[in-house]
Each structure stands twice: as C-alpha cells, then as structure tokens.
Amino acid sequence: MTVDLLLLALADGVSYAGLLFLVALGLTLIFGVMGIVNVAHGAFFAFGGYTAATFVVALSGPDTPAIVLLLALAAAAILVGLVMGTALEAGLLRRVQDKDPILQLLVTFAAFMIFEDLQRLIWGASPRSAAAVVDSLGTLELFDVTYTRYQILLVPAIAIVAYFSLRAFLRRTRIGKQIVAVTHSREVATALGINAKRIGWFTFVIGAMLGALGGALAAPVTSLVPGVGTDWIVLSFSVVATAGLGQITGALIAALIIGIARSIAVYTMPELEVVVPYLIMVGVLLVRPSGLFTVAQARRI
Amino acid sequence: MGLRGLLGAAALAIGALTGTSAALAQDKPAQLKIGITTFMTGPASVFGVPGKAAAEQWIEDFNAAGGIQGVKIAPVYLDEGLGGDNLLSEYRRLVQEQGTKVMLSAISSGNCNIIAPVAEDLKVLNIMWDCSTEKVLEERRYKYVVRTQGNATTEMVATVMYLLKVKPDFKTIAVVNQDYAWGRDSWEIFRNTLMALKPDTKVVAEMFPKFGAPDYSTEISRLSALKPDVILSTAWGGDLDTFVRQASQRGLAKKSVLVLPLIESSLERLGSAVPDGVIGGMRGDHYFLHPEYRNDAKHKAFVAKFRAKTKTYPIYPVYHMVQALEALAQGYEKAIKANKGKWPTTEQVAETMRNMEFRGLTRPIRMRDDGQGLEDQMLGITKAVPGLPFPVLDKLTIIPATLTTAPVGQRSPEWVKTVKPELLTSPLIKTYGDTAPPAN
Numbered sequence: 001m002t003v004d005l006l007l008l009a010l011a012d013g014v015s016y017a018g019l020l021f022l023v024a025l026g027l028t029l030i031f032g033v034m035g036i037v038n039v040a041h042g043a044f045f046a047f048g049g050y051t052a053a054t055f056v057v058a059l060s061g062p063d064t065p066a067i068v069l070l071l072a073l074a075a076a077a078i079l080v081g082l083v084m085g086t087a088l089e090a091g092l093l094r095r096v097q098d099k100d101p102i103l104q105l106l107v108t109f110a111a112f113m114i115f116e117d118l119q120r121l122i123w124g125a126s127p128r129s130a131a132a133v134v135d136s137l138g139t140l141e142l143f144d145v146t147y148t149r150y151q152i153l154l155v156p157a158i159a160i161v162a163y164f165s166l167r168a169f170l171r172r173t174r175i176g177k178q179i180v181a182v183t184h185s186r187e188v189a190t191a192l193g194i195n196a197k198r199i200g201w202f203t204f205v206i207g208a209m210l211g212a213l214g215g216a217l218a219a220p221v222t223s224l225v226p227g228v229g230t231d232w233i234v235l236s237f238s239v240v241a242t243a244g245l246g247q248i249t250g251a252l253i254a255a256l257i258i259g260i261a262r263s264i265a266v267y268t269m270p271e272l273e274v275v276v277p278y279l280i281m282v283g284v285l286l287v288r289p290s291g292l293f294t295v296a297q298a299r300r301i
Numbered sequence: 302m303g304l305r306g307l308l309g310a311a312a313l314a315i316g317a318l319t320g321t322s323a324a325l326a327q328d329k330p331a332q333l334k335i336g337i338t339t340f341m342t343g344p345a346s347v348f349g350v351p352g353k354a355a356a357e358q359w360i361e362d363f364n365a366a367g368g369i370q371g372v373k374i375a376p377v378y379l380d381e382g383l384g385g386d387n388l389l390s391e392y393r394r395l396v397q398e399q400g401t402k403v404m405l406s407a408i409s410s411g412n413c414n415i416i417a418p419v420a421e422d423l424k425v426l427n428i429m430w431d432c433s434t435e436k437v438l439e440e441r442r443y444k445y446v447v448r449t450q451g452n453a454t455t456e457m458v459a460t461v462m463y464l465l466k467v468k469p470d471f472k473t474i475a476v477v478n479q480d481y482a483w484g485r486d487s488w489e490i491f492r493n494t495l496m497a498l499k500p501d502t503k504v505v506a507e508m509f510p511k512f513g514a515p516d517y518s519t520e521i522s523r524l525s526a527l528k529p530d531v532i533l534s535t536a537w538g539g540d541l542d543t544f545v546r547q548a549s550q551r552g553l554a555k556k557s558v559l560v561l562p563l564i565e566s567s568l569e570r571l572g573s574a575v576p577d578g579v580i581g582g583m584r585g586d587h588y589f590l591h592p593e594y595r596n597d598a599k600h601k602a603f604v605a606k607f608r609a610k611t612k613t614y615p616i617y618p619v620y621h622m623v624q625a626l627e628a629l630a631q632g633y634e635k636a637i638k639a640n641k642g643k644w645p646t647t648e649q650v651a652e653t654m655r656n657m658e659f660r661g662l663t664r665p666i667r668m669r670d671d672g673q674g675l676e677d678q679m680l681g682i683t684k685a686v687p688g689l690p691f692p693v694l695d696k697l698t699i700i701p702a703t704l705t706t707a708p709v710g711q712r713s714p715e716w717v718k719t720v721k722p723e724l725l726t727s728p729l730i731k732t733y734g735d736t737a738p739p740a741n
Contacts, residue, residue, distance in 0.1 A: 012519040127347065147551065
C-alpha cells in the first residue's frame, strides 16, 4: 500500500467515521443518562434520513442554494428527534425505567420494529435519497481522485462540531451539569433537587436528534431502504461497546479507529471489510471487557 | 366474447357432442387457485412490489376476458421477505391445506433453490418467475418445476458479448458486486466467459461489499485510484442506486466504462444521476422502449395501464410476472386441447409447458425440455434524452438466448469456458440505432 493510497484510505475512513460517530454519540449519551441500550436508535436514523430526503426533494430546484438544503437536513433531524424522542421517552421508556434491563432492551426493540413498519407505511419500499445536497456543494480533487466536498469536508466537520458543542454543553451549562449529575447518580441528583425526569427527557431528545442527524446526513449519499436503521444500530453499537458505554470521547476515537480500519481493509483486503468493526470490538472486549475508555468509577459522561 | 371465450364454447360444444360434458363439468374447477411468492418487504421489494402490481393487473384483465375456458385465476400472495423457512411453511400450507396446484415462486434464487425440490415432492407445478440461478435446473431434472425466463448464464454471457462488441479494446476490469449468492455467482460466470473470449484481460480488483451496504465511497476511491478500463457491478435496488449516485457524483464514469446489467430497474428512480455511456441490461429484453415491441398493441396497452396504476414505467420483474402468467394460461390451453377439451392434470400442464413457445409482452420465449425458458437478452448504453426525466438505453442490441445459454444437460461453469469468439459475429444478433423517447 503506497502513501497515496494510505492517505486516500484515511480520507475515506474519517468521512465514514464522522457519520458513525454522530449515531454512536446519541446512543452512548442515552445510555449514560438512562442506562438503557436503545435499539430504537436505528429508527431515529431511518426517520431522520427519510424526513431529510422528503424535505430536500420538496425544496430542491435548479437554483436552490446549498445552505437551504443543509438547513433542511438540520430541520429534519431536530423535528424527528423532538417528536420521536418525546414519544418514546414519555410514552414508553419512562414506564420501564426501574424494570429489568432485559425488559428495557426488549421494549426498545419492539419500538424499533413498530417504527420500521410505520416507516414503510409512510415512505414505502422504493429507495429514497437527497442527492441534491451533494451536487450543490461540488467536488474536489485529492491525489487525482475526485471526492465530494460534502462527504470529505462537511460530514467530518459536523461531527467535530457536534463533539465539541456537546462537551462544552455538558461542562459549562446548568442543564448540562445536571445531566452529568444524573449520569453520576440518579438518586443523589434527585435528592439534590434535580428534576431527573425532565433531564431524562431532555437527554433522550438530544440523543434522538443526534441519531436523526446521522440519518439526515447520510440521506444525500446513501439510498434509504426498509431496514436501513438496522445496519446502523449494529455498527454504532460496536463503536459504543469498543469505547465503553457512555464514553463520549471514547466514541469519537472508536469511530475513527473503526472507520479507518474499515477503509484500509477495502484497499487491501476487501473481504474483511464487513467484519473489521466486529473484530476490533471483540479484540478490545477480550482485553478490556468494559471497553477502551471506561474508567473505574461510576461516572459515565 | 373474446377468442378464449369462443374456444371455451367450442370445447363445450364438442364435449356435448361426444358425451363427455358430464366428466368435463366435474373435472373443471370453479377457479384456478395459484400462489405467488414475491417480496412485499425487504430490499428486494423494489422488484416484488411492481411484480405484484403486474400480477394484479394481468389477472384482472385475464379474468375479465373469461379466464382459462371460463375458469378464473384466484391468486394468493406470499411474502418472500419472511425468509426461506417461513416462506417454505407458508408454501406448504397453501399447497397441502388449501389444495393449490400451481405456484409462481420465486424472486430470490435462494428461495428457488429451497422451493424447487419441495414443489417436486408435493407434485405442484412451480413456475420460477423471476429468480436467476442457473444451478437449480442444471443440477437436477425436475418434472414439476419450470422457469419462464432466462437464467444467470444467459444474462452474463450476453453482457460480456455486448461489452466486447461496443468496447473491444479494454485491458483491465474491476468488479463491485453485492456479497451474496447472486453477486458471487454472476461474477464467476462473467469472469469465466470473459476469460474464454478475451484471455488477456486483467482483473485489478474484486470487491464484494455487504448486501445492503449504505455507502460505497471507499470502494469508489479505490476504483478512482486504480482507473480500470471497465467496472462491472451486478448490484440492484438501493445498493445499485447508491453505487451509481456516488460514482456519478465523483466522476467515476468519466474514467472507466461502467457495466451495470440491472440498471434498467433503477433508471427511473435515479433519473439524471445516471451518467451517459453506462452499459446497461435488463435481465431479458424487457423495455418499454423495446425497438421491436414499443408500438405493439398488447405491450403498449399494458405499459399505459401499468403507468396509470403505479405512476411508474414497468421494469423487468413486471415483464417476468406477465411471462409466467401467460405461460401458465397458454400451458393450460394447450394441455386442454391435447386432452380433448378436458381439464388437464397438473402433470399434463407441467409436461406441456416444457414444449411450447409463448409470448409475454416482448419477444417470444421457447421452453426447453429441462424446463428452462430461452429468453433473449437486450443491452444498451445510457443516454439522456429530451422529454424524459431519466436516461434511455440507446444502441440497443438483442442477443438470442440460444447463443448464451448452456445446452440441456450441460453445466454453466464448464460450458462458459468453451465459448468461442465467433459467437460475437453471429448473424442472429440484432442491433438497433438511436432510441427515441416515448411519444407522450
């Protein structure tokens, strides 16, 4: 593998990792605060994607500026996160908050399947996309290989911005500090006067928005088909497990490791592409059963 | 009264004269129950849903015209998206509990492999209406199983031939196929055929991304760096859409010739995202702009009605569905005739279907002794045209199935290695010029 190819693989890997990180971030955040592995997270991805595609197709004309289309993606993510996050948290998860984790897992799994059918009901089975966004931003050349600006610049940039904003939010703002407190210990936080229910809802909605944002950002490059959410939940779970549940910085690094390893595999041994994320996950879990970045204390965010 | 009605009346009259009308009336069922397996869920519903719409439309028209000598077809649809095991139990239930004698199954090659031996055991006529694996009919001789359309060998050999005809001087090729049976098997046939016809070709990359892969960016970067002369992908559905869109956004088609044997089924969805100059096929000669049949009354009427109903142009599974149903109806008609007007047994129909020629909406298909249908293959090159929001396939060429299908009793993997370059100059191959967009 020459240096050129290695750099190309890095570029591809970082772009892929950006999307993966956003989805995994939502998953890990929700786990951190609520202690629930939310399988329905894949549905946020799918709905975010389909809604974004619907918005973009409705808005895009020959002269639609790129910024309008990008705002449409963001709007889709916010809308889906708010509506679905609230519905799932207030309607379902709050009721199983203190139940067996296995039951919680099954409840989110059931919700995921219901959302999948709902998605088929709304958008049908025919593949959808929001390609106009990519076209509006143009391309650039890297070692004689054409990349879309959207994939190589915008997606990783949004992932980085999301990472730093979330960190700043958790450390600097009042509500962010409350989230950290609830993550640390729900009981103590409640005793200190924090409205854990409200914090739970808030975090869940943010997590859902991140999942939906992943979908919305994928919509311009992928084809949305029934079942698209399943893939992402499995992949982002491998990121979260590699990093350690609830680890935000860990998720960023794990997403980068997995993204880059995967793209190097495509260049060198394409047969391994599919298993690479899981090989890394298994390898890490064998050595560190609670993930790469879990520290020996209760605090998870 | 249509021709079928007349025939039915004639048969009844003859029956009355010869005193067999009592027996006829007893034997003839009130309706012919058929089971149709199609994908209503999952990624392959891009084929299954239009296929089902085609079945509904055809059966409605056929029953309105009198059915098979007055016997109407009553379909039951099963979802292939349930997976092989569930499908199989539903299939058995339909046959064993509800007495269904005819099944149209399946789209998925995996499902055809599972169902063919079961159909044989249950003695139910099974028409493989859309699956492409050539293995199922080559590895075992069936009595009750037929295929009313081409197979993977017919399709892939024709694709190689078309490629060599339009771009004879390439040196390197790369492949990006879906990682499952069709992706792997189609590449094996393609590669072996190519090596037989042009042994100096170099394969520079073989990539099999996961079925349903959401992103081909890395594969496309690698292909852009490798710059092969030709890139093959037999992918379909959402996978093909993603690949073509990303390849087109990143200018891959400017550096390499893309060969996409299933692109016809994605053209309308992808619209202007399909670059010009892509070599494309349609798993047969099914095309609403078929140079020989675009103005054929039956074809034209079907396309118009299908568009009115589904708001889309028909794609190849629609044509495959019509072929299966036409073959079934004609098989029954012929078997009734041979049976002196009496309703035939399933065995008689299955036997008749192996020795007949029928027409769906495009070129006629001849059925062979092994149950395999000979379906001519058409390929073309994508070109944007005014008046249509998606490209047409231009420079259409029809390659007869007799040239590209392994003879009865031979196995494709060995047979394709024996094809000779003389095949390319066969006078049976028909080529056409520019494809005009539809008139309306």
